[in-house]
Amino acid sequence: MSPNAPPRCDICVVGGGIVGVAAARELKRRHAGAEIVVLEREGEPAVHQSGHSSGVIHAGIYYAPGSLKARLCVEGARRLYEYCAGRGIDARRDGKVIVATRESELPQLDELERRGLANGVPGLRRIDPSELREVEPYANGIAALHSPATGVVDYRAVTQALAADFEAAGGRIVTGCEIRSMAPAGASVTLAHSGGRTEAAKVVLCAGPWADRLAVAAGADPDPRVVPFRGAYLRLRPERAGLVRANIYPVPDPDLPFLGMHLTRDPHGTVLLGPTALFVGARDAYRLRRVVPRDLAESLLWPGTRKMMRRHWRTGVTELRHAVSIDSFVAECRRYVPELRREDVERSSHSGVRAQAIARDGSLIDDFVVSETEHAVHVRNAPSPAATSSLALAELIADRLDAVS
Ligand SMILES: Cc1cc2nc3c(=O)[nH]c(=O)nc-3n(C[C@H](O)[C@H](O)[C@H](O)COP(=O)(O)OP(=O)(O)OC[C@H]3O[C@@H](n4cnc5c(N)ncnc54)[C@H](O)[C@@H]3O)c2cc1C
16 A cells, blocks of 8 residues: 555546445556556545445346346456455355245245246255255245345455455555546546645545545536445354355345345354345445435435435434334344344444445435446446456456556
């Protein structure tokens, strides 16, 4: 890591989350002789979403066939397992079940099965309640999907390994460097930042929760905007961690891009419950009460946010209840793990803030959004499963950057 940004470089990548670092590494592989620099505001990579996720390697079940998420998740998961094996990172293919507990969820379970098969998810199959109990002895439902290719990994460790590859190949990561504005200047782009100015021939912006601000500053369409949704977790007490072997998920609400509160055994053996999905007042609301006036104002002034709130207010009320009441949180998870009790869980300091793009018409944008301005490629919506997809997404970003003038 380096403290100073250079006055000029060939390619500048803004944002040292998993997507930015993977893109920088891919670009350095393609353009070995080019000077490529990652500029990251925080003191190290993976401080925001990439270091605060559920750690799940998604297999590609949920996503509309033909979407970027469908293609890049399946390919990204395959490449991530390969990468972790090569770098000695523990990526465990422990599998997962998606459990339907009500008749009304069966059509959506059918749809997930159809999508997963169309997307080429390895080994995905429908299982009945007795097979479900063989896979997850404490899960209960009327039908389920089993995905043996789903796994878990520490994405912070993956980001660090990708960063080490990039630096070993001659790339530079500058930390403590906040980009304040960017403007095309002839054949290049000038980035103004906390360390001065850097002129780059091309720029990739992977600023996660802050991605829309830099895109709009560069002249891109203000639609969509990023709105933060906080995800809080509980954890099972170690003596009750046996309630979950690997990953137990509910059938998600088809109108929302979130996967629902699940129970996940992380690579260290801790079982997390969550995350919630609560609209919050800061793009880094790791504490529930944190409010950044600019973040809140931008969210509320965006017409799409108000339309989204009108459409999904019932879900908002439920999420608020889960956020403030452990009883309500546990009751939701008890639907698919009936033996779960309030006294089995404890608060977890783990929380994350999802950067979710909302369109002007109030729709929560489901797919990844990558767009271009002069000399620049912007990643404007990279929520889950972007960590899983990062190595494949990096290739798409590099292809797009190679194509921009
Ligand atoms: C609660 C939660 C659970 C999740 N679970 C999963 C999961 O199980 N599996 C999965 O695949 N995905 C999951 N995700 C999604 C995944 O974490 C993200 O899709 C992924 O980390 C996005 O990476 P990123 O690099 O785009 O963003 P980030 O990791 O947020 O990185 C953006 C970076 O840009 C930097 N930055 C921003 N503005 C500036 C600026 N002006 N100047 C310089 N630097 C700047 C930030 O400091 C930050 O380091 C989850 C996300 C959350 C929040």
